[in-house]
Amino acid sequence: MLLPFILKLPQDIALLVFIGVGSSVHTADTIPSVLFAVPGTTGAMATIVDGYQMARKGQAARALGAAYTSSFIGGLTGACFLVATIPVVRPLVLLFGSPEVFMLAIMGLAMVGTLTGGVPLMGLALSLVGVLISQIGMDPQTGIYRWTFGMQYLADGLPLLPAILGVFGLAETADLVIKGVSAIPQVEKIGTGLWEGIKDAFRNWFLLLRSAAIGVWWGVIPGVGSSSAPWVAYGHAVQTCKNPGNFGQGDVRGVIGPGGRQ
Secondary structure (H helix, E strand, O other), X not given: OOHHHHXXXXXXXXXXXXHHHHHHHHHHOHHHHHHHOOOOOHHHHHHHHHHHHHHHOOOHHHHHHHHHHHHHHHHHHHHHHHHHHXXXXXXXXXXXXXXXXXXXXXXXXXXXXXXXXXXXXXXXXXXXXXXXXXXXXXXXXXXXXXXXXXXXXXXXXXXXXHHHHHHHHHHHHHHHHHHOOOOHHHXXXXXXXXXXXXXXXXXXXXXXXXXXXXXXXXXXXXXXXXOOHHHHHHHHHHHHOOOHHHOXXXXXXXHHHHHOOO
């Protein structure tokens, strides 16, 4: 959509426009995640776990303040790291081959078990279901179509973004219909607690810096993508913070961790 507007712009100005738009996307996706439990992008799914629970308790503004502050610091950290390491990033990226990427994939699947509380086997089972779903489409090695049921739409695999957004959106819609309530009450309570959320981010500065480091490291790894970084940061917060039983029930640290990975 931006192409018609930047065709005649200088290259440096066009690059700044793209950076600004990309940054605003990752900032704005926090709003529907916290208020409606519907991720604006796949990278905001981890924010839902505690952010939406805070909104249901009337602490939406606090969650948004913590998320925006951690996102700002994490994004600034990533930008500074990128500028400082451009000469050495390319050789580092080329060091990762198929064995290293496979190792990271196994680590990611194993980490799912830690995000399900005291039922790690359930998390591992769900991760295996995800692996099976990823098999839909054409095998890149043999060219054979798997589980497409004759539908051309599935030839390239199951689209991740529509599927994830649909699952979260339908689940929340069904929950609201069953309970006979709407999301409007949470929206009316945004006005208080914003500064408290900002203070929370600085109170947990060490967690914020660790999450920012995770985001930087995950960003330079080829083939991993930014969608997994929030879950890694959230899992790290659960494993390293005190009172991990509060996570998933509206703990502000569950918002700061995924937000700092920007």
